[in-house]
Amino acid sequence: HRRLDHPTLTATMPPIEVPMSMYAENRQKLCARLLEKLSNAREKKLLVLMEGGKEEYRYDSDAEKIFRQESWFAYLFGVKEPGFYGSIDVNTGYTTLYMPRLPAEYAVWMGRIQPPSHFQAMYEVDRVLFVDELAATLLGPERPDTLLLNRGLNTDSGSTAKPASVEGVTTPLKEGNGAQAGKPLPCDYDSLYDELVECRVHKSAAELRVLQYVNDISSDAHLAVMQQVKPGMTEYQLESLFLHHGYYYGGCRHVAYTSICGCGPNAATLHYGHAGAPNDRLIRDGDMLLLDMGAEFRCYASDITCSFPASGTFSPDQKMIFQVVQAMQFAVMDALRPGVAWPDMHDLAYRVGCEMLLKGGLLKGSVEALMEANIMPFFMPHGLGHFMGLDVHDCGGYPPALGLKKSEKRGYKNLRTGRVMEEGMVITVEPGVYFIDSLLDELVADVRLRELVDLEVLETRFRGFGGVRLEDDVVIVEGGIRNLTRAARTVEEVEAVMAGKIKCKEELPNRW
Amino acid sequence: HRRLDHPTLTATMPPIEVPMSMYAENRQKLCARLLEKLSNAREKKLLVLMEGGKEEYRYDSDAEKIFRQESWFAYLFGVKEPGFYGSIDVNTGYTTLYMPRLPAEYAVWMGRIQPPSHFQAMYEVDRVLFVDELAATLLGPERPDTLLLNRGLNTDSGSTAKPASVEGVTTPLKEGNGAQAGKPLPCDYDSLYDELVECRVHKSAAELRVLQYVNDISSDAHLAVMQQVKPGMTEYQLESLFLHHGYYYGGCRHVAYTSICGCGPNAATLHYGHAGAPNDRLIRDGDMLLLDMGAEFRCYASDITCSFPASGTFSPDQKMIFQVVQAMQFAVMDALRPGVAWPDMHDLAYRVGCEMLLKGGLLKGSVEALMEANIMPFFMPHGLGHFMGLDVHDCGGYPPALGLKKSEKRGYKNLRTGRVMEEGMVITVEPGVYFIDSLLDELVADVRLRELVDLEVLETRFRGFGGVRLEDDVVIVEGGIRNLTRAARTVEEVEAVMAGKIKCKEELPNRW
Ligand SMILES: [Mn+2]
Numbered sequence A, B: 001h002r003r004l005d006h007p008t009l010t011a012t013m014p015p016i017e018v019p020m021s022m023y024a025e026n027r028q029k030l031c032a033r034l035l036e037k038l039s040n041a042r043e044k045k046l047l048v049l050m051e052g053g054k055e056e057y058r059y060d061s062d063a064e065k066i067f068r069q070e071s072w073f074a075y076l077f078g079v080k081e082p083g084f085y086g087s088i089d090v091n092t093g094y095t096t097l098y099m100p101r102l103p104a105e106y107a108v109w110m111g112r113i114q115p116p117s118h119f120q121a122m123y124e125v126d127r128v129l130f131v132d133e134l135a136a137t138l139l140g141p142e143r144p145d146t147l148l149l150n151r152g153l154n155t156d157s158g159s160t161a162k163p164a165s166v167e168g169v170t171t172p173l174k175e176g177n178g179a180q181a182g183k184p185l186p187c188d189y190d191s192l193y194d195e196l197v198e199c200r201v202h203k204s205a206a207e208l209r210v211l212q213y214v215n216d217i218s219s220d221a222h223l224a225v226m227q228q229v230k231p232g233m234t235e236y237q238l239e240s241l242f243l244h245h246g247y248y249y250g251g252c253r254h255v256a257y258t259s260i261c262g263c264g265p266n267a268a269t270l271h272y273g274h275a276g277a278p279n280d281r282l283i284r285d286g287d288m289l290l291l292d293m294g295a296e297f298r299c300y301a302s303d304i305t306c307s308f309p310a311s312g313t314f315s316p317d318q319k320m321i322f323q324v325v326q327a328m329q330f331a332v333m334d335a336l337r338p339g340v341a342w343p344d345m346h347d348l349a350y351r352v353g354c355e356m357l358l359k360g361g362l363l364k365g366s367v368e369a370l371m372e373a374n375i376m377p378f379f380m381p382h383g384l385g386h387f388m389g390l391d392v393h394d395c396g397g398y399p400p401a402l403g404l405k406k407s408e409k410r411g412y413k414n415l416r417t418g419r420v421m422e423e424g425m426v427i428t429v430e431p432g433v434y435f436i437d438s439l440l441d442e443l444v445a446d447v448r449l450r451e452l453v454d455l456e457v458l459e460t461r462f463r464g465f466g467g468v469r470l471e472d473d474v475v476i477v478e479g480g481i482r483n484l485t486r487a488a489r490t491v492e493e494v495e496a497v498m499a500g501k502i503k504c505k506e507e508l509p510n511r512w
């Protein structure tokens, strides 16, 4: 009988309420920023116009995907349904939502058709109109001088945010689409994005409460998974346990990203878990596991990685690598505070990595020689971390106004931000050490670098090992950080969790 | 402590292997059909060219969605990775896959870069080339006389299948894109789709094995959910239990559609569970539950609905409505066989519904008068069922060659197929009775129809009740059907499952 048992069936912690005042505060912050930054903003009627996400279907079928709101729209309005638009008057803050007008059949298939008053009360905005009233409203007596539209480059994806687009309002009317003639409104595509980015980079107290909640449920879920791992399971069963814990106990229908559940050598594939490598390997007794999984709640992300031995007990080699990464992470967590530059933290992680791998017998020479040769990118090719918020790789890593340049140096060039830390930023700290075949081949082929490696140790003990990553989500506060994550971060803690001696995350130390 | 317990942790039934010969057979079937249907097919070099699905990201972010292959491509090639093209020579069956050429960094982030030989062995095709070799290959010595491209109308969604598109091959080269001049190949957009549809409508033995597997795991999961429901849970916890069961025990990473978990009045919203109504109501003791959930395995769907009382015991009213629907379903299952027209089955369900609702005291008059007045669409506004395969609402409901017209009659016009049943078709049988406010208002306002309803019974006992649906997936076989689904379908079975007396689906009768 393949039956699930849930003895604590109704002992759930209900998901937190996210107050609509959080979104009102986000809007106020944006307006205040725009008034400060844009000359003559006070003399003109500037209107921010945003377009929410639309329904999506699988290819040509009628299988509708579960809708997840677009992050920019979620930030300002908190609307969970597709097909909305929203506007904010920059001077007054007056906020209008435009909702889709639904056909009568909707009531049968999708549920009661709610009137604008329902959404006005639910989203606590000044007014709700229908999308089909948008053009007449903005072209009529309320006509703004300029529309501010959200266009700008996402420096993680290389994609561009899609600005709101309404025929007759932001673009000319197509021929034959009604008598309502006239030019579209003046549109400013350049003033909004960077300010909105800065608003999102600095999290409010209300946003931090949501981020703490989703981190709590994800920390719980990681712990539950660790307690249940046994050799003989498949990687995707761990993914399934995590997804279930987050949804069943925490109301998290989405995750912030595809779960990475790598065992053994798979842990060395940084974004393992995609459709071409779908977490489908059998877990063996001697494997290290690397689980990078984060729930999402009301579009806010978490991003946590735990690494541990499938057997529940570290082998000496597993212990060595784990403690290297732990030292890297702890050093950064201790140093991180307002005023430090993120690339310096990355450098610190690399330096500690060199020290520890030297001590562990894998590297040779001196720390200075190793840093000078920049050997660490062969073991940790990714950046130390990234901003996190509505997107798991959140916006604002390299804002043009700061003139930051991405380093061209190996390893450092993958940093997702070059910024100096400020209070209210939320960032991941996720050092790792991996044994990636293609990089090891390159390392071993380099006559200068191979001198710094004990090749026998590398080839006989560590090639095929996989990797270790430890990832926490922290908020920058006065004088330091507050850690949103609570996970097993020492050898002793990991073994105690897996032996059932530590039963919940509250029994783990809260170091930061 | 919010901990999951899984005492049967490793007692999993491993997912079945899907042999690549299934896809080879699908291709052979298509080629044979095309040779039969297209005049001069044998004299010409006709080449089917298909484009697989592409990677997708959340809006402008770098959060990659889990890739799910496009169904047409999945049918012919079984490729699970994004970015492929495929071609089939109609006369010889010679099959080429075109794989994306991946950058060197891929090895670090996504895993080992596999050569064409790897995919050739994995997908058992004649040849694997790179996508960037496609144009030169097809424009060179292998040049076909005509490309057959897949364009056609999906009659469920109203969307059009996207034919393969390759610059320089199916469309002219854009200026400046290389010296390789010349016209694109002759493209036939009209001959392929309808034949491919007919191939998909008639399932092979190999496909039926996959459909049976995904039905098995979904039947198991429904049973597990029923055993664990308790008042006080939320609807989405049932969704989570189902998703987890399908993935953890069955390796089903996707579901065929968004789970519908309606309790109480929500069961009357046919497509409840979407983002605007996300299964978030608390389940109460007196509620009926309607759970419409189906796992997906290797892109093949299942689609099962169970209805039962949250308390575990039917009230008299719940029992009455349940038995109406059960009678509707059983009557159709008994009558269904090759040669019967699907609209007649829908009519039969309506007729049995009238008989039973008359007996139950909700309707008045005679069955003939009720059928003549066409009252059933007010209680069951949807069609009786739909083809199922790679899409949950599978293609082929109204192929143009058959000249079938959709009925304009209320209720009947929502039928997803008007076809006569043939061996190898897979179809859902899903009658229901619902109490939908907007439809009841319309019913009660109609002076002719209201005479046929006991209004006091309706308003005092059933408005707000929600609804009942029973949905099984069946394959049409010689002389009848084979039921792929095994679920609790009588009052006694439901109560026995919920009391723990029936522990697994094998203890339920296999009626068809
Ligand atoms: Mn991360």
Ligand SMILES: [Mn+2]
Pocket: B303, B386, B428, B430, B471
């Ligand atoms: Mn169905």
